[in-house]
Amino acid sequence: MTNETTYAVTVPVDRSTLWKSKRPLLGRLDMELTERCNNNCIHCCINQPADDLAVKSRELSTAEIKNILTEAASLGCLTVRFTGGEPLLRDDFSDLYLFARKLGLKVLLFTNATLITSELADLFARIPPLEKIEITVYGMRQESYEAVTRTPGSFYAAWHGLNLLLDRKVPFVVKSALLPQNEAKMTEFEAWADTVPWMDKSPSYSMFFDFRCRRDSEDKNRLIRRLRLSPEEGLRVLTRDHAKYRKEMQEFCTKFTRPPGDRLFSCGAGMGGGCVDAYGIFHLCMQLRHPDTVYNLRKGSIKDAMTVFFTRIRALKAENTDYLDRCARCFLKGLCEQCPAKSWMEHGTLDTPVEYLCAIAHAQARYLGLLEEDENAWDVRDWKGRIRMLRSL
Numbered sequence: 001m002t003n004e005t006t007y008a009v010t011v012p013v014d015r016s017t018l019w020k021s022k023r024p025l026l027g028r029l030d031m032e033l034t035e036r037c038n039n040n041c042i043h044c045c046i047n048q049p050a051d052d053l054a055v056k057s058r059e060l061s062t063a064e065i066k067n068i069l070t071e072a073a074s075l076g077c078l079t080v081r082f083t084g085g086e087p088l089l090r091d092d093f094s095d096l097y098l099f100a101r102k103l104g105l106k107v108l109l110f111t112n113a114t115l116i117t118s119e120l121a122d123l124f125a126r127i128p129p130l131e132k133i134e135i136t137v138y139g140m141r142q143e144s145y146e147a148v149t150r151t152p153g154s155f156y157a158a159w160h161g162l163n164l165l166l167d168r169k170v171p172f173v174v175k176s177a178l179l180p181q182n183e184a185k186m187t188e189f190e191a192w193a194d195t196v197p198w199m200d201k202s203p204s205y206s207m208f209f210d211f212r213c214r215r216d217s218e219d220k221n222r223l224i225r226r227l228r229l230s231p232e233e234g235l236r237v238l239t240r241d242h243a244k245y246r247k248e249m250q251e252f253c254t255k256f257t258r259p260p261g262d263r264l265f266s267c268g269a270g271m272g273g274g275c276v277d278a279y280g281i282f283h284l285c286m287q288l289r290h291p292d293t294v295y296n297l298r299k300g301s302i303k304d305a306m307t308v309f310f311t312r313i314r315a316l317k318a319e320n321t322d323y324l325d326r327c328a329r330c331f332l333k334g335l336c337e338q339c340p341a342k343s344w345m346e347h348g349t350l351d352t353p354v355e356y357l358c359a360i361a362h363a364q365a366r367y368l369g370l371l372e373e374d375e376n377a378w379d380v381r382d383w384k385g386r387i388r389m390l391r392s393l
Contacts, residue, residue: 023272024076025306028315030275031068031080032285033087033096034059039149041138043177043227045210045287050089052364059278062092064298066099068276071302073103079131081108083286085278088115088205095124106130113137114154116161125168132198133172135162139182140189147181154188171198178207178237179227207234208337208360211345213287228356231363239367249368250391256334257387259378262317262324264340264350266333270310274302284310287341287356318351327353332370336361369393 004266036055037047048055050241060068069080072270087093087112100107107129122135137158139145147157165172174193178186193203207229211221229237241247260266270284282295282305295305318324327338337357340350347354365371370386380386 010126018235024078024303026072026075026077026271026273027080027303028079029064029069029072029077030083030171030273032083032085033065033090033093033287034085034274034278035221036089037086037112038089038114039086039151039154039268041149041177042181043148043179043206043209043213043224045224046214047085050086051104051333057277059090060093060276060280064280068280068297068302069096069100069103069105073105075303075306075358077105079106079108081110083110083339084339086112086115088120094120097123097129098127099131101127109133111135111161112158113148113161114157114164115260116164118164121161121164121168121170121215124165124170128170133165135172135174137162137174137175137176137189137193138179140185140192144182144185147252148177148179152176166196169197173199173203174194174300175204176208176256203307207237210287210342213341215289215345215348228274231356231359232361235363238364246368248391249364250393253334253368253370253387253390254317257331257383258333259329259383260327260333262319262328263312264316269339269341270314274305274310280343285314285341288344290340290344291348316350318359322353322355325375326358326378329378330361330376331380331386332361332365332377335364 018339032046034056035046036050036052037044039266040049052092062272072080076371082093082097082100087109090096097107109129110129111133113135135158138148139155146152149155162172162174174196176182176189182189190202193199208230209224211224265284267285268348269288275283275286276297280296280298282297282302284293295309297305300309318328327333327336330336337360338354342354342357343349343352346352346356362371362377365377366373368390370390371380372375377383
């Protein structure tokens with residue numbers, strides 16, 4: 001029996017289709033509202049100038065973005081991530097935000113906080129995004145902060161935005177990038193981050209920086225290469241709390257380390273989600289921009305991309321002999337970030353091993369005792385035994 005009121009119909013749980021439905025075709029959606037950014041960060045893999053009118057003219061219109069959001073919601077999407085570039089550069093951001101929330105979508109906003117105004121902070125307080133805003137903070141001092149952003153005034157603008165959110169109790173978390181310009185202030189940043197009410201763990205850091213996934217500037221890639229921490233330097237950061245790191249890696253390696261075989265996609269890219277760039281191109285993930293793996297939503301639909309196109313791309317297998325001899329046999333897949341997107345950014349292919357990522361994974365494995373000093377992971381046959389040994393320590 002159902003109990004009807006003016007506002008709702010109460011149905012027993014065991015008769016509701018809500019709990020019996022299959023996983024939605026699209027559970028989450030990333031949307032790069034613009035590639036433009038008002039900062040010019042030295043390590044950034046995407047940013048275009050904020051005032052680039054040619055770039056702006058190619059961006060999806062308000063109506064086009066709303067159509068994409070509407071289809072996403074109809075396919076069961078629960079969360080949309082608005083990112084960029086700097087998404088708050090869009091003149092229609094408030095309109096798009098409200099539209100997404102009215103569709104019932106949770107909104108996850110990635111921002112540098114420099115463009116947060118009193119009006120926007122009031123909007124977030126009045127109509128919460130339902131996901132914590134994620135803010136990248138580049139330092140605690142103007143000199144070090146703006147050495148990263150290369151944008152005068154960005155330090156005070158960012159902290160003004162942060163304080164607006166704090167004043168209105170809008171939940172957010174902070175993260176950073178570990179760079180020579182701000183590394184000395186790491187402890188100070190973490191101490192401040194610990195005072196943010198919604199931080200339930202230490203802030204995360206980017207430090208093994210990606211090349212530009214549009215493959216649009218070798219000069220910028222050379223700068224990014226110089227900023228990358230060495231595997232040994234990165235390991236020192238990761239293992240600052242030895243006991244915590246080892247415990248996390250024991251659990252992580254048990255679940256995720258194993259040889260991937262010749263399948264290119266052993267991650268979740270294109271499964272239950274995807275990324276729409278500023279021009280309506282749908283990608284399996286934010287970083288993979290290989291022309292053979294992208295889908296134009298201005299000529300098709302999310303449903304077609306998810307059910308037909310992405311399914312075909314995910315079935316691709318590696319052909320590169322170096323990959324087959326090494327990566328396909330390597331049980332460090334969970335520790336190593338080798339994937340088609342990384343190969344694309346580094347080499348312009350889908351299956352070329354990235355030596356930098358290989359070195360990072362091997363450094364961690366040796367620290368954990370999974371490998372001997374001169375041993376390569378792809379030569380290990382009893383890799384399950386190595387994992388069991390790690391768990392027992």
